[in-house]
Amino acid sequence: LWEMLLDRLKRDGKDYTLNWLNRMQPLEVREDVLVLAVPDRFYQDWVDDHYRGLLESTLALVTDSPTRLGYEVVPGLAPPPELQPAPAVKTDGSRPPRLNARFTFQNFVVADSNQLAAAAAQAVADTPGRAYNPLYIYGGTGLGKTHLLHAIGNKIWDRDPTQRVVYLSSEQFTNEYIESVREQRMPEFRRKFRDECDVLMIDDVQFLGRKEETQREFFHTFNTLHEQGKAIILTSDMVPAEVPGLEERLRSRFSMGLITDIQEPSFETRVAILQKKSVMEGLELPDEVAHFIARAFQKNVRELEGALVKVSAIHSLSRHPVTVDFASHVLKDVLPSRQVVDVESIQKEVARYYKVPVEALKEDRRHKALAHARQVAMYLSRKLTKGSFPEIAARFNKDHSTVISAVRKVEKLRETDTAVKRELDELEAKLTGE
Ligand code: ADP
Ligand code: MG
Structure with missing residues (x-):
């Protein structure tokens, strides 16, 4: 069973998942619990946080039992891997550090909300240093700013690998600066950012705010590159004028080229x-x-x-x-929360709806109308509560394979039978108050 799970993950190329899960070993199956050996508590918590949902849903769907995970600490099992998941793309050793080949123009969807920013980014990638310098892209979180930066860097580098593309966040810039000061390596720092750099991309420049010394250093870096016609691309979550604690002279530098925004997508x-x-x-x-x-x-x-x-x-x-x-x-855990529903209220509502006694839902009677009501109640319990198949089964005095087949059956009916679909929609609306 365990092997099968790992196999599936491997085939789907979920390598980072595998790195973690490989360090566990299946110990035994106790009733409906698959017990895994883990090296320590820390590891157990991490796996539990990140993968339990995935593994349990999968177990429930591919097998009849078991459907839950348990852990047992077996010291000295294997050292835990690096906390960071492996990068999706292996660096081939020559792509500029930190540049992720996964983010390209090809897989960026251009739409009204980002049209200008995408076009400007393309222009900079085509003629770096000549089009809009600097290019300043701002917008809310998760809207594609970082993606566009990488896309620019990748396109320039793919066309001409001798181009020295430097990509980093403003925090990384700050940290490198502080470290260079501390270790008295400023000449090296300046060489890296001023002499050995053709394209400088700084992500999330808002974090430069109130860091006076780093800002001073960055100001000189900016000027040196700009004078040489080297491309500078910046992103932020706000326009330069709004970044708190950003020096006036940097504000005006940031506004010299093109400022463009990304909006929320329609x-x-x-x-x-x-x-x-x-x-x-x-x-x-x-x-x-x-x-x-x-x-x-x-x-x-x-x-x-x-x-x-x-x-x-x-x-x-x-x-x-x-x-x-x-x-x-x-997606139940991440969907915007709706009214909390439990199995009991589902049973009550369903019983009232089909005009059958609640108790009959938990009995074995095979009367047709009853069976349908029972299956609908199981289906809704699975859909609207977080209960696992065995948990739901217990509330109906059935075993979990009965619940699994009931859920599948109602899902099918829902797609083929409009009367059933209407019943389900009505019941769901009643239960969730939507
Ligand atoms: P930001 O830097 O603005 O916070 P990111 O660039 O990190 O956002 O984007 C978050 C995720 O959304 C990334 O995985 C990115 O690939 C994806 N994404 C954002 N906008 C688009 C788009 N227009 N087309 C395709 N993927 C997008
Ligand atoms: Mg970003």
Whole structure:
């Protein structure tokens, strides 16, 4: 079972997940609990935080049992790996450090919300130092600023690998500066940023605010590069005038080229982004599901993407068809919270709706109307609560495979039978107050 899970992950190229999970070993299966050996508590907590949801949903969907994870600390098992997940792209040794080949213009969706910024970025990538210098891109978090920076750097470097592209955040710049002062390596620092640099990209310059010395150093760096016609590209979450504690002379330097913003994406843009990313992920994403996710995550492309990755990962592990119900279950923890519903109130509401006694839902009677009500109640319990299959099964005095097949059956009915779909929508609206 464990091998099978790891295998799936491997085939899907989820390498970073694997790095972690490889260090655990399956110990035994106790009732519906798969017990894993972990090297220590720290490791256990980390895995529990990051992967339990993924693993449990997968277990529940691919097997009848077990469906939960347990841990046992076995000291000296294996050292925990680096905390950082491995970078998605292996550096080939020559791509400029910190530049991520994953972020390109090809996979950036251009729309009204980012059209100007994308066009300006393209222009800078095509004629660095001549078009808009500096280019200053600002906008809210998770809207694609960093993506555009990497895209510029990658395009320049792909065309001409002799171009020395330096990309870093303003915090990294600050840290390197402080370190160079402390270790008396300023000449080296200046060489790196002034002499051995053709394209300088500083991400999130708002963090330079109130750092007087770093700002002074950066001012001179900026001037040296600018005078030589070297390209400078900056991002921030606000316009230069609003960055608190930014010196006047830097403000005016930042405003010398082009200042352009990125706005929040429209619904259509969010759908387009989801579609593009799902093609990249090799996931077939039905429109209905794309619309559902796009409606749920409105302000931040990073969250939108995170939701898609989660759906895609659990789909590829479980082979469960990608439906709205599936997505809503997978994303339950991150979806904007709705009214809390428990199994008991679902049973009550369903019983009232189909005019059957609540107790009958927990019995074995095979009367047709009863069976349907029971299956609907199980389906809604799975969809609207966080309960695992065994937990829900216990509330109906059934075993979990009964619940699994009930849920599958109702999911199918929902898609093929409009009367059933209407029933479900009504019940759901009643239960969630929406
Ligand atoms: P920011 O730096 O503005 O906080 P990022 O550039 O880190 O945001 O973007 C967050 C995530 O959203 C990244 O994975 C990026 O690839 C993705 N993203 C943002 N905008 C787009 C877009 N227009 N098309 C494709 N992906 C996008
Ligand atoms: Mg960023």
